[in-house]
Amino acid sequence: MFDRLRRNRAFRNLAPAATVVLALLAGLAVDGYGQFVLSLTVSAIVIGAALTMLVGYARCITLATGAMMALGAYGSTLLVIKLGVPYLLAVLCAGIIGGIGGFLLAVPGVRFRGHNLAMVTLVFQAVVVILLREWRDVTGGAEGLNVPPPTAFGMTLTDDYAVLVLNVVVCALVLISLAVLVNGAFGKNLRAVTGNEVGARAFGINVERHLIAAFVASSAIIAVAAALNAPRYRIIDPDSYGVIVSIFTLSYPIVGGMQSIWGGVLGGGILRILPELLRPVADFIELFFCILVIATIMFFPGGIVELLSRALRLNREGAAAAAGPEETRLAGPAETVSPSPAASSGSTVAPGGASAPAALITQRVRKRYGALQAVDDVSIEVAAGSLHGLMGPNGAGKTTLFNAISGFTPADSGRIECFGEDITAAPVEARIAIGVTRSFQHVAVFPKLTCLDNVIIGLGANGIWDTFARSFDESVNGRRSAKEREAARWALAAIGIDGKAEAPAGTLSLGDQRRLEMARAIVSRPRLIFLDEPVSGVGHQEAELLKELLQRINTDLGVTMLIVEHNIKFLVDVCDTLSVMSSGRIVAEGKPGDVIARPEVREVYFGEKKAAP
């Protein structure tokens, strides 16, 4: 099993690069022009793969691909002709220039999504073309630049096949590194960000940095690919890198498919070769592209990759298997929590003693929305090791307080402390590092990732450099990724859904998705978990099971919990301490049984007036 995984992972990272190497074989069979086309195709494959990461994984629409290509082509050419830099080094530098371009675009750009981001990229594209046109002394203006033939190790490459070999080698290396990123932790984190941004933040994924990194990496790769091509065109001018180029390259990942790097590889390859085959009707090629893209979006959104894999699956397993993949909905008998969850871990943390600092202290926290004082001077203390409930009617300010504590909407004033550490101003992403995790009222799992990968993200090692390191470690089957998988399996087993480790989270039933959230919340062995309405929308029987689960996590792992909930019975059953909020203030606090008997609480909930004196 493990061996198969190892082989499988190496295969996943190397196979796209192998397709590029196939171009070498094809190059033997065609003439010089064919080899020229193959060189361009290899670059298109790389550009397509880079765009798959940006468009498919990070879901950023970019209309700046042409600009990035221009940066690479002009950058490398200028380095060669003005500074006499060796060609191969110049190609490498083109990657750096492209990366810087991607950074400059992304830093302001990733504050937006959707159409606004698309427009920001269009701005970048337009500005680069204007610069190329106007900065005549350097770029040659509209006439463009003459590009000298490529050189390698002191030799000038004039033979088409030699150039093809060079392109293939560079592109294969680029594709391997890209595959390592996309198939590894980085790609999974991007999927998490686009699957559920709030959930991703809560587990330490800095969304902006991830998207910026996606822009930088894809721009660098696109620039390298364009730098490789520049000598093939002999003359480069601003028109070769206009917005139309951006739009047509955008079709690579769309037509190819956005689920994996293969989409860009196939899309880029096929769409670059196609115009050569359709030469007789060359006039119609752009219109044909548009129709192809729209037809893909409408009729087979998975693109070529999905069509191919469906065809392959049909061949291999017969028609029956294609209809129902194994990971169909697993609803129904999901209510089977394994009886002894954390026992296997063997590391039960004792609940904090009396001397330990409180798990959570809020002091005079206030938050105002316009005229509404949503949270008004709230001070609560959650003792370490306790199960602390927070209830209150709609509009009492529970969610606002909860968001202030978990960092999603900072408080206006007041102080929030976890285990003696001031976290009032700490960003959401920093919570997990001090041992604080959370669940969500509306389940916030990452639907496209497997349960195992969901839980691995819960470990919280999601800083951008950490993520790159983990991607690399995963590609070489390092010890770290093995440990991560082990920890994740433990957490899944503790919650009782280890049977579904490889199923995509989106295919689970709601109850199982809530369990998955619990597994993700405990895998980092936190000291404190915030639970946001854990039983909302859950049946009575399911709530009972969840109650047991929470109590078990509390006692076995020594985790403190703060539970915000509407369901009074559930809170009274599960909690040691209960706070009641109303109109932004805490109106009662204490043992659950006592609290709900208090007149002020009964007044809040049932409108019972205190007996007249």
Place this chain on the structure above:
Amino acid sequence: MAEFLMVIIGGLKIGAIYALAAIGLIVIHKATKTVNFAHGGLVMLGAFAAYLIVVELNWPYWLAYVLIPILIGIVATLLEITILRPLRRADLFIVIVATIFLGIALSETFRLAQNTEMLAVPAAIKGPPMMLELGEDLIIITREQIWVCLGALTVGVIGLLIFRYAPAGRSMRAMAANVRGAQLCGYSVNRVYAIAWFVGGALAGLAGVFAAPSHGVSPELAISVITAAFVAAVIGGFDSLLGAIIGGLLLGLAETLSAAYVSSAMKSAVSFLLLFVVLLWRPEGLFPEAKGRDV
């Protein structure tokens, strides 16, 4: 001084066209949550239709103003019914991509149908320019400028009034506020979306007719108009029709002023600079619509 005033009037004329295109973009966005990147293509189709009617068929000019909004409105409605309706459940991301390629498809179709680079359309109103004396100087205003300025702005204001007060406008605003709620109140999504696309397309068509004499008809018109309309919309807060009118005029002024006093390269860059500045410093636009609190 006189030169400055003439530049201002030229800017207002271009701005009025941008405003008209931006209003159509926003009507569609408000009612259907779709940012129509094909809008520039619709404007270009409108301009092309003006060429066909006025030059090829030699029909009277006023027919262009009557027929083209209906024609382009129908084209837009067909696009919504055949392509965007099946995508209603797809995420917005993919819908945006679809409209980008739709826009390119429209201008490619034009390019294939008409092999010339640029088609010229005569001005709607001919006659000697008007001269105003201002001290020593002479201000020259063409009748075309006045016609386009006032005409496009009037249409824009009519569009705004329809959206605010007419029953069809109410249905679109209801959809914009809450799709489910609007459905429960008896508004059909399909109908309202079709109406919104018709109105948006009609406005785009008119913008094309107004733009044709000064801009000519070419595939580039599609791209230049969609960026300008988008920038105007963003300046205005993207959801405000009045903001779009003001945004369009501001953009038109900024473009002609920088072309006259800086350089022609600055003219193409200024719209992007404006977009960038507004998005970074005031992403809600200069004239945002009041929004309720998200609960």
